[in-house]
Amino acid sequence: MxxxxxxxxxxxxxxxxxxxxxxxxxxxxxxxxxxYEVDSMDGISIVTHFASIVLIASLFINSPVLDAFKIPLGTLYSIFLVGYVVLHTFYRNGLKDISNFSMIGLSLGVSFATIVLIGFLLNFTLGITPFTVILSVVSITEIFNIINNIMWWKRNEL
Structure with a gap:
């Protein structure tokens, strides 16, 4: 049927x-x-966009309010969100059968691998500074997040 x-x-x-x-x-x-399959956009996608804005703004604006958000969001971003976004971009349909704990573990592993690769590339190109690290990690994550959002919009014909 x-x-x-x-x-x-x-x-x-x-x-x-x-x-x-x-x-x-x-x-x-x-x-x-x-x-029928109900596919909703992740709230994590919105959190990722918000964290990206805060982290990029913290590079250019020296504010105590941004500093208060920078460390917790940066930690969450680098440990979890990078891997989550990459996994959802490449394996959206394959992740439906995975439990939440497995998803957290996979996201952690992919985040660490992605951050290491970015650090490796930065070491041999631009150098590792706070500016280049934040800018490159946020850029890669936002590219995958935007691709993921576009794929969601096309699936749901918005």
């Missing part, structure tokens, strides 16, 4: 149609439920 059969119908009508085909009511409801 494909999703197109149920498009434009009320759920009760689709259940009744499946019952006429010989399915039980429970099986019909499960089929309808399994055929």
């Amino acid at each position: 494909t999703v197109e059969i149920f498009v434009g119908k009320r759920i009760i009508d689709a259940v009744e149609e499946l019952k006429k085909e010989g399915y039980s009511e429970i099986d019909a409801i499960k089929m309808i439920h399994d055929s």
Whole structure:
């Protein structure tokens, strides 16, 4: 049974149609439920955009308010958000069956690997300074985050 059969119908009508085909009511409801997939944009994507803005602003604006946010957001950003965004960009469909604890562990591992690669590249090109590190990590993460958001918008036809 494909999703197109149920498009434009009320759920009760689709259940009744499946019952006429010989399915039980429970099986019909499960089929309808399994055929639809609700895909919502992650709140983590918005947190990543906010953290990126704060970290970039902290490079150019010397403010006690930004300094208060810089360390916790920078820590969260570098330890978790980088890997989360990279994983969701490349493996969006494959991550649905993974538990939250596994997702946190994968995000940590990918974050560490990504940060190490960025540091390795910076060491042999521009040099490692706070400015280049923050700018390059935020740039790479935002590129993946924007790609992830565009893919979400295209999937949901916004």
